[in-house]
Amino acid sequence: xxMIPTKPRRLSxxxxxxxxxxxxxxxxxxxxxxxxVTGSIAAYKSVGxxxxxxxxxxxxxxxxxxxxxxxxxxxxxxxxxxxxVRLDLFGGGGExxxxxxxxxxxxxxxxxxxxxxxxxxxxxxxxDLLSALMLNAKCPLIxxxxxxxxxWSHPAIQTHVETLRGRGVTVLEPxxxxxxSGEIGKGRLPHQDVILGALEAILTPRQDxxxxxxxxxxxxxxxxxxxxxxxxxxxxxxxxxxxxxxARERGAQVSLVSGPSSLSFPRGVECESVHTAEEMNKAMTRxxxxxxxxxxxxxxxxxRPTRPAGTKLKKTREGxxxxxxxxxxxxxxxxxxxxxxxxxxxxxxxTQDVTARAKQKLHAKxxxxxxxNAVGLPGTGFDSDHxxxxxxxxxxxxxxxxxxxxxxxxxxxxxxxxxxxxxxSKTKPRFNPR
Ligand code: PMT
Numbered sequence: 506x507x508m509i510p511t512k513p514r515r516l517s518x519x520x521x522x523x524x525x526x527x528x529x530x531x532x533x534x535x536x537x538x539x540x541x542v543t544g545s546i547a548a549y550k551s552v553g554x555x556x557x558x559x560x561x562x563x564x565x566x567x568x569x570x571x572x573x574x575x576x577x578x579x580x581x582x583x584x585x586x587x588x589x590v591r592l593d594l595f596g597g598g599g600e601x602x603x604x605x606x607x608x609x610x611x612x613x614x615x616x617x618x619x620x621x622x623x624x625x626x627x628x629x630x631x632x633d634l635l636s637a638l639m640l641n642a643k644c645p646l647i648x649x650x651x652x653x654x655x656x657w658s659h660p661a662i663q664t665h666v667e668t669l670r671g672r673g674v675t676v677l678e679p680x681x682x683x684x685x686s687g688e689i690g691k692g693r694l695p696h697q698d699v700i701l702g703a704l705e706a707i708l709t710p711r712q713d714x715x716x717x718x719x720x721x722x723x724x725x726x727x728x729x730x731x732x733x734x735x736x737x738x739x740x741x742x743x744x745x746x747x748x749x750x751x752a753r754e755r756g757a758q759v760s761l762v763s764g765p766s767s768l769s770f771p772r773g774v775e776c777e778s779v780h781t782a783e784e785m786n787k788a789m790t791r792x793x794x795x796x797x798x799x800x801x802x803x804x805x806x807x808x809r810p811t812r813p814a815g816t817k818l819k820k821t822r823e824g825x826x827x828x829x830x831x832x833x834x835x836x837x838x839x840x841x842x843x844x845x846x847x848x849x850x851x852x853x854x855x856t857q858d859v860t861a862r863a864k865q866k867l868h869a870k871x872x873x874x875x876x877x878n879a880v881g882l883p884g885t886g887f888d889s890d891h892x893x894x895x896x897x898x899x900x901x902x903x904x905x906x907x908x909x910x911x912x913x914x915x916x917x918x919x920x921x922x923x924x925x926x927x928x929x930s931k932t933k934p935r936f937n938p939r
Contacts, residue, residue: 531562532705538563539606541615541635542582543622544572546685547651547694551616552577554649554697555585558614561701566591568606568635570622594634603637610644612704617651617694618676620662626674627665645707647675649700654690667769675703678890678910691890699910706754713923715756720796721749722789722836724764726782728809730828731818738804739887742766744852744911745802749774751915752798760796762788764803782806782833789836793843798922800850801837802876804887809833841871848922850874856881860895860903867897873925874898876918882908896921 538558542551551567558565567582568591579590596602607613615622615635622636626648631637639646648669656662657679666676677700680693723745727735742763749761750771759774762785770776779785782805793799808830818826837851851872853863856879863877877895880886885893885908893908898921906917 532701533558533708534562536563536611536708537609538565538704539610539613539638540565540567540582540586541613541618541622542567542569542573542577543615543617543619543635544570544576545617545619545651545694546576547617548573548576550651550694550697552581552585554614554616554700555582557697557701558704559585566606566610568592568638570633570635572619591634594632594637603631603634604641607638607642607644610642612645612647612708613639613642614647614649614700614704615639616647616649616700618648620650620652620656620659623648623650623662623665623669623676627668645675647677647700647703647707649677649695650679650692651694652679652692653684653686654688654692657690657692670769673772675707677703678912680910681884681890695910699913702913710754710756712756714752714919717752717757717798718796719749719752719757719759720762720789720792720799721745721752721759722762722764722785722801722803722805723749724766725804726764726785726806726833727780728782728806728833729813730810731814731816733817736806736809736830737765738806740764740804741888742768743888743890744892744914745800746771747911747915748800748802748918751912751919755919757798760792762792762803764805782809782836786834786836786839789840790843793840793847794845796847798848798850799840799844800918801840802852803836804854805836806833835870837870837872848873848925850876850918850922852876852878854878854880854886860897860905863895863897867899872899874918874921876914884908898925900926 540555542548555565565586566588567586569579582590591602594603625636626639629640631640669676677695679691680695681691682693684690684692724742725738725740727737729735746768749759753759753773761774761776763778777788779788811829811831841849849872851870853866853875855862859877859879863875867875875897878886879893882893885891890910891908892911892914894906894914896904
């Protein structure tokens with residue numbers, strides 16, 4: 506017999522005085538979620554995830570691996586979920602829980618997901634209940650990893666993550682911070698708000714960008730010095746790729762022009778790879794008339810060598826080498842001059858006076874919205890999973906956001922674009938999706 510009841514749990518009626526309850530609809534009402542817990546020290550945090558899911562109206566059944574039970578007892582999850590915790594691949598009386606459980610679930614969330622569990626999922630191994638039912642699941646799958654930083658960055662695990670993402674599994678990025686080893690690194694279980702946010706995006710995707718065509722640039726550019734050297738910067742492409750994914754999830758058609766990046770192209774997004782500012786300029790201007798919104802998250806080099814050498818420059822034993830540079834094309838300025846009715850969003854990476862400098866760029870480049878990034882802070886900005894940003898729009902509204910994962914920031918930026926006033930300015934008609 507399945508442990509997921511066919512009827513959703515009855516919720517107690519909200520009290521009249523409880524305005525919060527009356528005003529905020531439950532995010533996961535009538536949703537049936539399987540919560541997998543694997544053997545990581547972060548298993549204790551899945552108790553919080555379970556409670557938050559239940560608070561949002563979900564009916565949650567928990568499946569634990571044998572090693573997870575060494576960190577937290579099944580009883581804890583049973584009391585909170587009000588369902589027996591499933592541990593065994595072999596149910597009694599001929600029951601096959603790995604076949605029945607996933608068919609009745611709206612989503613499966615595994616939090617924490619260990620390196621071993623990720624590897625088993627990627628390889629299709631099913632030697633216990635949780636890994637076996639993943640092979641039979643047709644519903645959305647979310648894996649929230651937790652492990653040591655060196656394990657997360659190991660090429661084997663990174664390959665498994667890519668494999669799983671390529672199959673449409675949502676593998677969240679672990680957070681950076683103190684780990685069980687005492688080291689600081691990337692391997693902490695993502696915060697429960699991030700896990701629930703990912704689940705919400707999958708189960709109740711907002712389609713508020715339907716009909717929009719979004720052109721995003723991402724990553725660095727590389728400006729050639731000689732056949733083996735270039736000028737570039739530390740942009741990874743993470744911010745731009747997160748924007749492309751978020752706009753796609755919310756219903757937009759998306760085109761991504763990316764400088765060199767190790768990231769896989771987002772699914773369902775038209776993509777072009779470029780190297781130089783000149784190539785990015787061409788790729789962006791070619792797509793401008795197609796687009797309704799343009800977001801320049803790329804970190805474009807401001808200068809390039811005037812005369813790239815055709816052969817490798819030789820080291821000189823004496824004296825200094827000189828490189829003559831010329832400015833690259835300012836892509837945003839070009840787009841701003843050429844645009845018809847497109848909304849233009851720019852970024853400003855600043856180490857000081859972020860808001861003031863971002864405002865200057867907003868006006869100088871004729872933008873509708875600018876995202877000021879504080880790139881001098883540790884753990885945010887270039888090549889990080891987080892950003893600390895201030896959003897400034899053409900009407901002078903300033904929204905200082907806390908440090909947050911780039912996936913979440915991407916949604917804030919899209920919300921801010923939707924919130925732009927329809928007031929007259931240089932570009933008409935305005936995109937007013939409301
Ligand atoms: O890629 P990640 O590792 O995730 O890092 C993200 C990021 C920090 C690179 C990104 O969020 C960011 O801030 N991108 C813009 C960085 C930048 O180049 O800022 P800027 O102040 O130099 O440029 C201002 C704006 O003009 C930017 O939108 C930029 O794309 C654009 N620009 C700049 C120079 C140029 N020649 N042409 C341009 O269009």
